[in-house]
Structure formats: C-alpha cells, structure tokens
Amino acid sequence: MKLWVPIFVWIVLLASSVPVRAQTDAEVSARKDALDIAGAFANDGFKIRDGHWCGAIKPHDRAIVAVNLYAGNQYWFSAGATEPVKKIAVSVYDEAGKQVSTEGYDNGDKAAAGFSPANSGQYFVSVDVLEGEQGTFCLVYSYK
Amino acid sequence: MSRLAKLAVLASFTGVLAAAGAAEPDHLTADQMAKAVKSDSISIPTPGELFVALGKSAKINWSGQYRGPMPVTYSNRAQIALNLGGLIADGFIAVEAKDSQQVKNIGSDIIKLAKALGVSEKLLSRGSTINEFAENNEWDTLQEELEATQNEVKAAMQSHADQDLVILVTLGGWIRGTQVVTAAIVQNYDDRGARVLRQPALVRLMQSKISEISPELRGEPLVKDVTQQLGEIEKLVSFPPDKPPTADEVRKVNQAVGKVMTEIESKEPAK
Numbered sequence: 001m002k003l004w005v006p007i008f009v010w011i012v013l014l015a016s017s018v019p020v021r022a023q024t025d026a027e028v029s030a031r032k033d034a035l036d037i038a039g040a041f042a043n044d045g046f047k048i049r050d051g052h053w054c055g056a057i058k059p060h061d062r063a064i065v066a067v068n069l070y071a072g073n074q075y076w077f078s079a080g081a082t083e084p085v086k087k088i089a090v091s092v093y094d095e096a097g098k099q100v101s102t103e104g105y106d107n108g109d110k111a112a113a114g115f116s117p118a119n120s121g122q123y124f125v126s127v128d129v130l131e132g133e134q135g136t137f138c139l140v141y142s143y144k
Numbered sequence: 145m146s147r148l149a150k151l152a153v154l155a156s157f158t159g160v161l162a163a164a165g166a167a168e169p170d171h172l173t174a175d176q177m178a179k180a181v182k183s184d185s186i187s188i189p190t191p192g193e194l195f196v197a198l199g200k201s202a203k204i205n206w207s208g209q210y211r212g213p214m215p216v217t218y219s220n221r222a223q224i225a226l227n228l229g230g231l232i233a234d235g236f237i238a239v240e241a242k243d244s245q246q247v248k249n250i251g252s253d254i255i256k257l258a259k260a261l262g263v264s265e266k267l268l269s270r271g272s273t274i275n276e277f278a279e280n281n282e283w284d285t286l287q288e289e290l291e292a293t294q295n296e297v298k299a300a301m302q303s304h305a306d307q308d309l310v311i312l313v314t315l316g317g318w319i320r321g322t323q324v325v326t327a328a329i330v331q332n333y334d335d336r337g338a339r340v341l342r343q344p345a346l347v348r349l350m351q352s353k354i355s356e357i358s359p360e361l362r363g364e365p366l367v368k369d370v371t372q373q374l375g376e377i378e379k380l381v382s383f384p385p386d387k388p389p390t391a392d393e394v395r396k397v398n399q400a401v402g403k404v405m406t407e408i409e410s411k412e413p414a415k
Contacts, residue, residue, distance in 0.1 A: 047287055047288055049186065049193075049291065050185070050288065050292045051184075051185030051186040051291075051295070052185065053181060053185075055181075062176075063181075064177075064179070065180055065182075065183070065186060065187065066177075066181065066182045066187050066345070067187055068187060068343060068345060068346040068349070070196075070340045071336075071340060072197040072198070072200040072201060072336065072337075072339065072340060073193065073196060073197045073200070091170065093171075093177075095345065095385075097171050097172035097173065097174070097176070097177050098171055119339065119342065119385040119386065120197075120341070120342040120343060121343065121344070121345060121385060122346070124177060124180050126172070141186070143193055
C-alpha cells in the first residue's frame with residue numbers, strides 16, 4: 001500500500017467517526033496516541049476499526065468495554081492516555097470473565113494487547129491505570 | 145509516525161510477550177461484565193470483519209454472493225435504514241470480491257438511499273473517494289472507507305435527531321452479512337468457517353439497543369416483525385463455544401436471516 005494511503009485513512013478516521021458528543025482535547029490527544037500504535041499494526045495488514053471508545057480513567061477503577069470477536073481473526077486493542085496518567089495496561093477477558101493470554105505492548109501511557117480468539121463470541125477489554133492519577137484514555141482496535 | 149518508528153514499536157513487542165503470558169490470570173466479576181460499556185461503534189463488528197474471518201477458512205466465491213439491484217425508492221424511514229445497512233454489507237462483499245465496478249455501483253446506491261433519509265450532503269465527497277479507491281484497487285483502504293461511510297451516515301442521523309435509526313442500519317448490515325456468510329458455508333461446509341456464526345451476545349446487544357428506540361418506531365410493523373424474528377435468530381446462533389454448528393444448523397440460520405432479509409427488501413413493508 002502506498003504510504004499516503006494509511007496517512008489518509010488516519011486523517012479520515014480522526015475526522016469521521018460517530019460523534020455521540022463532542023470530544024475533549026484530552027480525548028483527541030489520547031485517540032491520536034491509540035491510533036499511532038494501531039498504525040504500526042497497519043503495516044502488518046491490520047485494518048483499523050473506525051470506532052473508538054474514550055473516557056475518564058482513574059487508578060483502581062478499570063474501564064471495561066464489551067466486544068464481539070470472530071474466531072479466525074487476529075486483533076490488536078490499542079490504547080493511549082493523557083497526563084496525569086503515567087502507565088496503563090490493556091487486558092482481554094473471555095465471556096466468562098477469565099483473562100486470556102495476549103501479546104502485549106507497553107510504553108507508559110500507551111499500551112496494546114494482541115489476541116486471536118479460538119471461539120467467536122463476546123469478550124471484554126479493560127484499560128487500567130497502573131501508575132499516575134485520573135486522566136483520559138482512548139481505545140481503538142484493529143483486525144486482520 | 146514514520147515507518148522506522150512504527151517498526152521500532154513493533155520490535156518492542158517481542159520483549160513483553162513472556163511477561164504477559166506469565167502473569168496470573170485475572171477475573172472480571174459478574175457486575176463488571178454487566179456494567180461494561182456496549183457501544184455501537186466498538187462493540188458491534190462490521191460485516192467486513194465477519195467476511196475476513198470467514199475468508200480465513202476457505203476460498204469464498206464472493207461475487208457469487210451478490211444480489212440483484214435493489215430498489216432505492218422506499219418511503220418508510222425504518223425500511224430505508226435497514227436496507228442502507230444491508231447495502232453497506234454488500235459493499236464489503238464487493239471489496240472482498242475485489243470488484244471495482246460493483247463497489248462503485250453500491251457506493252452510488254448508498255448515496256441514493258442516504259439522500260432519501262436527508263443525510264447525503266457530506267456523503268457526496270465520500271462517494272467520490274470510494275470510486276477513487278476502487279479504481280486504484282486499494283482494497284484494504286476501501287474496507288476502512290466503507291466503515292467510515294457507515295459511521296458518517298450514523299453521525300448524520302444523530303445530528304438530524306434520527307438516532308433511533310442508527311441501530312437499524314447496524315442491524316440491516318448484520319442480517320445481510322449473516323445471510324451471505326451462512327449461504328457461503330452452506331455451499332461449501334467447513335467447520336472452521338462455521339465457527340464465526342456463534343454470536344448470541346451480539347444479537348442480544350442489538351435487541352437491547354432496539355428496545356431503547358422510541359415506542360412509535362418500535363411499533364412499526366416491519367421493525368416489530370424483524371425484532372420478533374431476532375429472538376428466534378438469537379437461539380439459532382447460540383452454539384456451545386467448543387462445538388461449531390453443523391451444516392444443518394447453518395442452513396437453519398440462513399433460512400431465518402433470509403426470511404428477514406426478504407421482508408426488509410420488500411417494496412411493501414410488513415403489515
């Protein structure tokens with residue numbers, strides 16, 4: 001794929017997803033960080049979902065979203081967070097709430113978890129603050 | 145991010161694999177799972193995701209899954225929304241088939257249907273982008289562009305106080321996507337491909353979103369009928385996690401979603 005294409009898609013994704021409400025500057029910044037990580041996987045053939053999930057996050061109060069995944073696909077869940085969050089983690093759980101083994105990426109306020117489900121169905125993705133104070137996060141995911 | 149920086153990011157993953165695998169598994173409580181966010185934009189997969197998963201198990205004759213031209217002259221807004229979702233799923237099929245002319249045809253129909261809902265202004269530029277990507281055979285980009293188009297339609301619906309129609313677009317896409325996938329599996333059964341059909345929570349999520357729309361819209365004959373049939377479809381896609389559906393079970397899902405799709409496509413809405 002030509003280099004300009006992922007750049008164009010990145011701009012489109014930032015500009016066009018469903019705005020349930022206006023995004024704050026912190027959410028835009030966190031989303032940009034999440035898309036930066038997801039962009040790295042695009043080089044490996046992963047397609048970035050246009051949807052995203054942003055919000056407030058604080059220590060000891062994980063943010064959890066339900067996702068529906070297909071057996072056979074590979075997924076990366078990428079998250080970014082803003083100051084004063086220092087370090088976050090992304091984890092994946094099956095429909096019974098049991099944590100599944102994932103590939104991981106950890107770079108302070110950016111993190112990602114890679115997962116290939118053996119079974120189709122509902123899973124849960126959590127974003128946790130490991131270090132720092134309450135801040136804003138954003139999660140995107142990609143698949144191939 | 146530069147290409148080099150991206151590679152550096154990817155390279156850093158291998159170092160944390162072992163740590164991730166070695167950690168003591170954690171559990172979510174029932175309360176945490178019940179309170180988990182469930183949003184249209186991230187909890188509900190696109191038809192494209194479903195097709196990619198199916199394509200992993202076997203070579204699929206995607207162009208064999210096309211349907212004939214559909215009317216773009218519906219007057220019922222719920223029916224337009226459901227068909228718009230189905231049409232977007234058709235766009236993903238054309239992308240999988242790598243058929244640029246079909247992508248362009250469907251892109252044009254998407255604009256026409258969106259126009260009937262009064263949400264087409266911003267989409268006109270999207271239509272020309274789809275055509276450009278189709279002409280240049282940028283299939284990966286087209287897949288993302290189709291989802292962006294769908295989200296733009298939904299965003300426009302929300303800004304036009306038509307937010308109740310959003311879930312109908314999503315539902316129409318899921319029904320058409322499931323119709324195509326079950327038809328492909330029935331034609332050439334493979335238990336690895338059949339595993340993609342296990343989605344009871346996804347159907348429940350769509351049912352729950354429909355229960356939140358206005359009583360007037362929910363009471364429309366077509367919406368009411370589709371919702372009722374969704375309850376039956378949920379049972380049909382509730383397979384045990386470790387047991388793929390049989391060819392006969394897949395056929396039953398195909399018949400159920402095919403029946404709903406026929407009603408959605410019908411020029412005369414259900415009475």
